[in-house]
Amino acid sequence: MASVDKRSVIEDITFGGRTAEEESEHLTRYFVETEQWRKVWQDEVDIVFAPKGGGKSAIYSMLVSREDELFDRGVVLVPGENPTGATAFEPIQLDPPTGEVEFVAIWRLYFLVLVVEELEKYDVRSDKLRAIREALASIGLTEGVKKKRTIIVRVREALQRLLVPGSVEAGLSLDPVSGTPSGITAKVTFNEPSVEQELAGMVSVDRLYEDVNDVLGEQSLHVWLILDRLDVAFTASPELEANALRALFRVYRQIEPLGQLRLKIFLRSDIWAEITAGGFRETSHITRDMNLLWNRANLLKLILQRVIQSDVLVGELEVDPALVIASSDAQQELFDRVFPRQVDAGSNKPATFDWALSRTEDGKKIAAPRELIHLFNVVRDRQLARIDTGQAAIAENVYFESQAFRDAHPEVSETRLQKTIYPEYPWLRSWLEALRGQRTLQDVVSLEALWGTARGETEERIRRLVDVGFFEQRGPVTARTYWAPFLYRPALEMVQGSADGLRERTGDSEDLD
Numbered sequence: 001m002a003s004v005d006k007r008s009v010i011e012d013i014t015f016g017g018r019t020a021e022e023e024s025e026h027l028t029r030y031f032v033e034t035e036q037w038r039k040v041w042q043d044e045v046d047i048v049f050a051p052k053g054g055g056k057s058a059i060y061s062m063l064v065s066r067e068d069e070l071f072d073r074g075v076v077l078v079p080g081e082n083p084t085g086a087t088a089f090e091p092i093q094l095d096p097p098t099g100e101v102e103f104v105a106i107w108r109l110y111f112l113v114l115v116v117e118e119l120e121k122y123d124v125r126s127d128k129l130r131a132i133r134e135a136l137a138s139i140g141l142t143e144g145v146k147k148k149r150t151i152i153v154r155v156r157e158a159l160q161r162l163l164v165p166g167s168v169e170a171g172l173s174l175d176p177v178s179g180t181p182s183g184i185t186a187k188v189t190f191n192e193p194s195v196e197q198e199l200a201g202m203v204s205v206d207r208l209y210e211d212v213n214d215v216l217g218e219q220s221l222h223v224w225l226i227l228d229r230l231d232v233a234f235t236a237s238p239e240l241e242a243n244a245l246r247a248l249f250r251v252y253r254q255i256e257p258l259g260q261l262r263l264k265i266f267l268r269s270d271i272w273a274e275i276t277a278g279g280f281r282e283t284s285h286i287t288r289d290m291n292l293l294w295n296r297a298n299l300l301k302l303i304l305q306r307v308i309q310s311d312v313l314v315g316e317l318e319v320d321p322a323l324v325i326a327s328s329d330a331q332q333e334l335f336d337r338v339f340p341r342q343v344d345a346g347s348n349k350p351a352t353f354d355w356a357l358s359r360t361e362d363g364k365k366i367a368a369p370r371e372l373i374h375l376f377n378v379v380r381d382r383q384l385a386r387i388d389t390g391q392a393a394i395a396e397n398v399y400f401e402s403q404a405f406r407d408a409h410p411e412v413s414e415t416r417l418q419k420t421i422y423p424e425y426p427w428l429r430s431w432l433e434a435l436r437g438q439r440t441l442q443d444v445v446s447l448e449a450l451w452g453t454a455r456g457e458t459e460e461r462i463r464r465l466v467d468v469g470f471f472e473q474r475g476p477v478t479a480r481t482y483w484a485p486f487l488y489r490p491a492l493e494m495v496q497g498s499a500d501g502l503r504e505r506t507g508d509s510e511d512l513d
Contacts, residue, residue: 043075046252048264051469078118079226441484
């Protein structure tokens with residue numbers, strides 16, 4: 001086959017966007033339905049933890065795209081955050097709540113308003129629902145507000161009228177002579193109302209939730225309140241983020257007993273680890289959770305699911321897409337017909353897909369879909385560039401060269417460092433820049449000298465770098481070393497091998513990759 005023909009095939013292949021937001025229009029064709037997806041779809045889990053780029057937003061987006069199917073099952077989907085653009089919680093970042101307790105109140109009213117407005121959108125009619133709306137209107141949460149950020153602002157305003165230090169006050173007016181209730185300006189309280197308040201028409205937030213649950217039961221409906229993008233919602237400070245998310249999980253525990261209402265949370269696992277590091281009592285009570293992990297088989301299927309979207313390639317190779325997706329052996333066979341068997345030749349060198357995994361894994365041995373998809377997208381672009389410049393020498397039985405993979409890796413590395421690590425953990429920048437041009441295998445002594453820090457400070461920095469997946473921790477405690485994975489090496493121009501004196505101190509061999 002002439003190279004011009006191969007170019008037309010390569011040009012027709014697309015691996016999709018790096019994020020679920022970027023490929024929302026095509027995600028239904030690309031999406032890999034794993035057992036973990038099934039658990040979410042069948043309502044077996046409420047909380048999905050995943051590393052950044054680990055696929056949680058793809059599951060969230062798939063739920064949204066199947067809103068009609070869910071409704072046919074009696075499930076009303078209520079997103080709690082904007083899918084793209086500015087976060088709904090931007091007003092909170094500008095004027096942060098005082099602490100976790102206030103955040104609990106914000107979440108509870110916010111969710112209540114979202115659910116009521118969604119039910120009214122579906123024209124659900126009920127005396128209880130009308131009473132709930134009247135109660136919310138009494139504290140300024142009137143109907144007709146559609147933008148989520150506006151709802152947040154209205155909730156904050158309502159709480160300013162209701163909250164005083166140490167308690168929650170209702171707007172109850174008393175007759176100045178008899179002292180009995182003579183009117184009411186607010187019908188909602190976060191505490192259980194007194195007899196007088198109840199006679200005056202006051203109701204607790206707990207009761208409003210119970211009434212919503214009753215309305216849903218009467219209508220044979222369930223509501224799934226779903227929340228994603230929490231990593232960008234509260235970025236003003238770590239304290240704000242911790243208060244907001246710890247409060248969110250407290251509210252989850254309060255909502256959980258309600259049979260018709262589910263709060264489903266999609267959160268990065270590193271953020272969860274951070275907010276619970278000092279202890280969090282609710283953790284032991286959270287059982288409907290799941291860590292989203294990927295293995296080689298799932299990741300291979302993820303890439304091949306995208307490859308077979310090319311009608312040109314499918315026609316050229318005469319393959320049946322349905323049969324490919326149904327069999328892992330068929331996926332590997334097709335992969336080997338499209339890509340070279342190895343990137344680096346040699347009996348001890350990995351096959352191409354395993355090479356790709358090793359170049360996109362972090363120090364925790366996690367290869368996230370985002371980096372893998374990015375790698376294959378850049379491989380495609382590099383291959384087309386090599387054809388256009390006359391450099392390509394593609395083997396007869398495949399469509400890509402090994403060199404395209406080698407050329408692609410540095411861009412993926414640079415993107416991971418500059419667009420993920422530095423923005424997410426800005427305090428790491430100076431630590432990592434000190435590693436530029438250094439050896440890939442270090443120990444506490446070499447890092448202490450490199451950073452010019454005392455032993456305690458050096459150990460704390462190492463711990464943080466291990467936690468974020470920059471270093472892979474190796475060896476026993478008495479001879480511990482720290483290995484920089486391939487993912488970060490080109491971006492920091494790191495050189496394979498052991499730091500000076502490390503082998504003598506630890507007895508370790510050279511950095512064997």
